[in-house]
Amino acid sequence: MSAKRRFLGNVIIWCVSSLGSLWFANDAFIELFGFGNDIVFSPIVSALLMIPLILLFPCIYWYMVMRYGEKQAIIKCKKTNRIFIGLIGVFIVTSVIFSFMYTSTLESKGYVKCAARPDGWMPGMATEYVLPPSVCGGRGLAGKGSSGYAPTTFSQSQGVEND
Numbered sequence: 001m002s003a004k005r006r007f008l009g010n011v012i013i014w015c016v017s018s019l020g021s022l023w024f025a026n027d028a029f030i031e032l033f034g035f036g037n038d039i040v041f042s043p044i045v046s047a048l049l050m051i052p053l054i055l056l057f058p059c060i061y062w063y064m065v066m067r068y069g070e071k072q073a074i075i076k077c078k079k080t081n082r083i084f085i086g087l088i089g090v091f092i093v094t095s096v097i098f099s100f101m102y103t104s105t106l107e108s109k110g111y112v113k114c115a116a117r118p119d120g121w122m123p124g125m126a127t128e129y130v131l132p133p134s135v136c137g138g139r140g141l142a143g144k145g146s147s148g149y150a151p152t153t154f155s156q157s158q159g160v161e162n163d
Helices: 003-032 043-068 070-108
Strands: 036-041 125-130
Touching: 003 036, 003 043, 036 070, 043 070, 070 125
Parallel strands: none
Antiparallel strands: 036 125
């Protein structure tokens, strides 16, 4: 595979991944700063903003290979690696500061931290915060405007009685 094709492949992967991660990050931050009755906060959300930057460096490498050759690209990428490591450090520090500031803002607005794990999240990955009239974990079907009936088997969802 030629260097030009590798570079174009990396650019396509970078564009799709960057747009996807930025779209998800935008959606997550809109939900976080909407301050609804219940909020599921994960510090990993801020890492979505880091994905385009991380994926940019392979594109830079393949561009340099295409333009200067592989040996020169490696030499030139050593300089960009220092910038990359510094930016990763800045993002990590920023994520930690954002997590502390956001959780303290939630607590100052009267949100209560739930002890249970939020639905759909791995243990330790996110924390649910609710306003005191709300109940922790109360985000089931009843909260979405349905009758609260959740069939447990396929036959029950089809209206078939079990004998």
